[in-house]
Amino acid sequence: MKFLNIVGTAREGRKSIRAARKIDNVFQDQGHETFFYDLKEKNIPPVGNRTYTDEGPVPEDIQDLREKILEADCIVLVVPEYNHSYPGILKTALDYMYPEYDEKPFAYVTVSGGGFGGVRALSHLHDVTLEYGGQPGPDLPVSNVSSTLNEDGEVIDESYEGRFESFAEDVEEFVDRRT
């Protein structure tokens, strides 16, 4: 399968990149192809011309994202919780598109510095996924990210051993049931 892993924040020093590295590695270890789309490396201007209108050209990095979305079997959003929701830059990037999401499976890795694992961001992501016409799938909330994963995305909290792997298996099964 092909997984599009979107890193949902561009903040300098962000810790959720660790979870993104981890899940990307796990999908690859399980024999899947991944695209790693890091918003920090992209130029994402405020929503202007959308992909599905004749308003004019869309930014190159959005065009690239569009192609990856169309190609992917599942979009995996790796997202920190910011003020009980998810980062605005992610919404900006995703809102450039609409028909591209039709029945597309989504999965979520939400991240927090504290103990709640970003579950309030997750709830908003579910709502938005449904509005896009996508299909909300499995989620993995990651709490206390600094003591759960190291810089390289390796699990350092033994209570998380195997959890990324079983999440990835759940995602595969979820996508399989839909194809």
Ligand SMILES: Cc1cc2nc3c(=O)[nH]c(=O)nc-3n(C[C@H](O)[C@H](O)[C@H](O)COP(=O)(O)O)c2cc1C
């Ligand atoms: C603007 C901002 C808002 C935040 N709001 C929340 C929040 O509402 N709930 C929460 O659990 N953590 C919140 N955090 C802390 C993040 O969970 C923490 O920074 C964690 O490391 C994941 O985000 P990161 O990838 O930006 O590091 C916030 C962090 C920032 C930068």
